[in-house]
Amino acid sequence: MSYTSGFPGAAGTATRRRLPSFRGAGPVLPAVVFVLLGMVAPLALMLRTSFDRFDPQVLIVSAFTAENYIRFVSDPFFRDVLGRTVAISAVATAICLVLGLPVAYFLARFPSAEAKSRLLLLILVPLLIGNAVRTSAWMLILNDHGVLAALLRGVGITGALGLMYxxxxxxxxxxxxxxxxxxxxxxxxxxxxxxxxxDAAESLGAGHLTVMSRVVLPLALPGILAGCVLCFTLSMNAYATPVLIGGPKFHMMAPTVYQQITEAMNWPFGAALAFVLMGMTLLLTLGLSVAVQRRYRRWTA
Amino acid sequence: MIRLTYTVISALVIGFIVLPLVLIVWMSFFSNQILSFPPEGYTLDWYARAWSMSAFRNGFFTSLQTSLCASVLALVLGIPASLALVRGEFPGREAITTLLMTPMLVPAIVGGSALFVFYLEVELHSGLQIAGTMAGLIIAHALIALPWVVKLVTTALIGSNRSVEEAAASLGAPAHVVFFRITVPMIWPGVVAGALFAFVNSFIDLEKSLFLVGPDRTTLQIALINYLEWNFDPTIGAVATAQIAFVTVLLLLTSRYVKLHRAF
Structure with missing residues (x-):
């Protein structure tokens, strides 16, 4: 890409030679090698491992077999784990969308810029507090002697909540x-x-709901899609929440991958599970994107 | 009426996000022996207890050390890369940018387990132990940190005004003077924000570290999860409060340099 200065041609070749030059690809190389070695190579090895065979004696036998994937498909326990993960992620994403839309719109149309960035900070800081702390906070609320139970007792509702696990x-x-x-x-x-x-839609007599459903939301559709894909992916891969709130008998994909790889030491099957998880996430988010884009084209046509 | 509806919904939703954290801070001062509601009294003992527990104290120092080293490594790799990606004139820059961002896109649980298997394979073939070592942990965390550095520094570079550099050069400043006196100060907010985001995201990581911590080397997040498996007392609240305070201070610091929500 070329840059333009105030006066075309003002920067002569002599000047340009004196500018710090980062024209070559050299400075990129260390970072590229680092990502290739730390991310691409391990993923490739993991994909290869998912076709190996597991042996309780020697742990891993080099092979080229689909049996790990076949085991996943044929074992109702693991199919259930995936089904539960997808279902919970879909519901959580849908709720996030319904609750998030009005807040995001409210903030985007907030009159005072300063108050608005404070509110955004209030939403952003929790995001970076960490899943372990945030989930443990929910344990305090949801457990049978917790905050929610105490509040409900206050209004006369007693008995176990049953929300933990x-x-x-x-x-x-x-x-x-x-x-x-x-x-x-x-x-x-x-x-x-x-x-x-x-404003144009409103001046033509459209009510707020009509403006939202006919003007704002169709225009926001690509962003809505991006938000849903993000939430769905994060929830498919959630670890802390199913482990801490769900407990040892509540199985979702990410803890199952962890358990297969570090506790059962069954790397081939654990690797296959990890790729099933990634594949399923990609498949569903791509499917959603295609479906929404088709709709979007019809709207804008 | 419409305004009121939006205000009420937004207040409720923001409360739903923020109140759990407010509650855990409040409950860290309860004298109750297990975390329960309402309070029986107030005490600061849980903070002393949290600090006296080696799992949390060591966890904090391991996390601090890991995240600091990982952020430095990410800056060393990421700043030159960002400069070349924005200012360079070689083919494939977009593909390389995408490649450098992938560690952010690959789920941590998948990336972590892949790295764990990779470390053990390397050890098998070369005898070099990486899994469970500090170096192994730092590499994993630098992968978390790098995309944030690249993202924020490239954004700062794209927004910087090149003609100021040209002006300095045309007035006779040599290349290194232009770089250190003009370019670096212009992108400095992006560099600081990149470093802080890299640090925080590495510090709070749980999923990737799960596979890579050693028996006597756990990060704070893992120490928290391990403790919660068998205990449920306000010590957790004290540790959580310390982390909330620490991260909040870092983020408020970052927000002086960049608009935080633009970083996502």
Whole structure:
């Protein structure tokens, strides 16, 4: 890409020679090698490992077999784990979208810039507090002697909540953990949509809901898609929430991969599980993208 | 009416995100023996106890050391790469940028397990032990940190005004003077933000570290998870509060340099 200065031709060749030059690809190489060795090579090796055979005596036998994948497909336990992971991720993503949309829109149209960036900070800081701390906070709320139980006792509802170690509890905590990602993504999309479009629609007599559903949301659709893909991917790969809120008997994909690789020491099967998880996530998010884009084209046509 | 509806919904949703953290801070001062509600009294004992537990103290120092080294490594690799990617004139720059961002896109649990298997394979063939060592942990964390450095530094570079550099050069400044007196100060906010984001994201990582910590070398996040498996007392609250305070201070510092929400 060429740059333009105030006066075309002002920077002569002599000047240009004196500018710090980063024209060559040299400075990129260390970083590229680092990522190739630290990310690409391990993933390639892991893919290869997923076709090896597991032997309890020597752990890993070099082979080229699909049996790890076949075991996954034929074992109802692992199929259930994937099914549960997909279902919880889909529900959590949908809830994040419904709750995140109004907040993101509210913030994007917030009159005071300073108050708005404070509110954004309030949403962003939790995002970087870490999953371990955020999930442990939800344990305090959801457990049978916790905050929610105490609040409910206060209004006369007693009895065990049963939210810990349940799919509902895991979903609630996941939604809270993932919401900031959705809100931040949607907020920047809404900020890119010109206010005047809404004013035009309103001046022509459209109510707020009509403006939203006919003008704003169709324009925001690519961003909505991006937010959903992000939340869905993060929730498919969630570790802390299913482990801490779900407990040892509640199985989702990420903890199962961990358990197969480090505890069962069954690398080939663990590797296959990891690729099933990645493949399924990609397949579903791509499917969603294609479906939405088809719809989008019809809207804009 | 519409405004009111939006305000109420937003307040509820933001509360849903923030209140759990407020609660855990509050409950870290409860004198209850297990984390329960309502409080029986207040005490600061849990903070003393958290600090006296070697798992948490060592965990904190391991995390601090790992994240610092990983951030430095990410800066050393990422800043030159960003300069070349934005200013360079070689083919494939977009593909390389994507490659450098992939560690952010590959799920941590997959990346972590792949790195673990890779380390052990390397050890098998060369006898070089990496898994469970500090070096192995730092490499994994530098992979978490690098995309943030590249992202924020390239953004700063794209936004910087090249003609200022030209002006300096045309007035006779040699290349290294232009670089250190003009280019570096212009992209400095991006570099600081990149470093802080790299540090925080490495510090809070749980999933990738899971596979790579050794028996006597755990990060703070793993120490937390391990403790929670068998215990549920306000010590957790004290550790969580310390982490919330630490990260919040770092982020407020970062927000002086860049708009935080633009970093995502």
């Amino acid at each position: 349940s799919a509902t509890g895991v979903t609630i905590a996941l939604v809270s953990v993932l919401l900031p990602f959705m809100i931040i993504t949607l907020n920047s999309v809404f900020e890119g949509i010109e206010r005047s479009l809404e």
